[in-house]
Amino acid sequence: MELDEFYEETTNEIQVIENQLIIAKQMQNKLIELETQKKAIEDTEKEMKKKLEEIMRANGITSYESNDKRIRISLGEDEETETIDKNKLFTEYGDVYRKVVKSTPRKGKLRITLREVNNGEMWYIR
Numbered sequence: 001m002e003l004d005e006f007y008e009e010t011t012n013e014i015q016v017i018e019n020q021l022i023i024a025k026q027m028q029n030k031l032i033e034l035e036t037q038k039k040a041i042e043d044t045e046k047e048m049k050k051k052l053e054e055i056m057r058a059n060g061i062t063s064y065e066s067n068d069k070r071i072r073i074s075l076g077e078d079e080e081t082e083t084i085d086k087n088k089l090f091t092e093y094g095d096v097y098r099k100v101v102k103s104t105p106r107k108g109k110l111r112i113t114l115r116e117v118n119n120g121e122m123w124y125i126r
Contacts, residue, residue: 035114 013027023031056062056075063074090097 031112032114035112 013024015022052073053075056064056073061075062077063072065072086097
């Protein structure tokens with residue numbers, strides 16, 4: 001049996017065979033379903049927040065709390081933040097930069113990218 005055929009028939013969700021990751025078709029479908037739902041929820045949330053913010057700003061409203069106290073929405077004040085131009089600091093004050101720069105290890109993230117196939121062409125969904 002070829003590896004490409006194996007992933008569709010296996011009952012184990014995830015396996016490694018010949019140093020290749022094999023993910024059962026059922027699990028792939030579930031991941032696709034969850035990622036699609038997540039994206040739809042995030043898009044809906046973004047639109048709702050945008051609309052809320054527009055209305056609150058237009059009417060000078062800074063907070064809302066439902067009668068049953070289950071939800072509270074607040075709009076923070078606009079503020080200015082200060083940042084450091086890292087490239088300029090490094091270029092003009094390299095010795096200072098090297099003294100104050102802090103390196104922190106970060107764990108790599110698992111990313112799932114969904115693609116849709118239309119007439120043989122790949123389209124990235126996210």
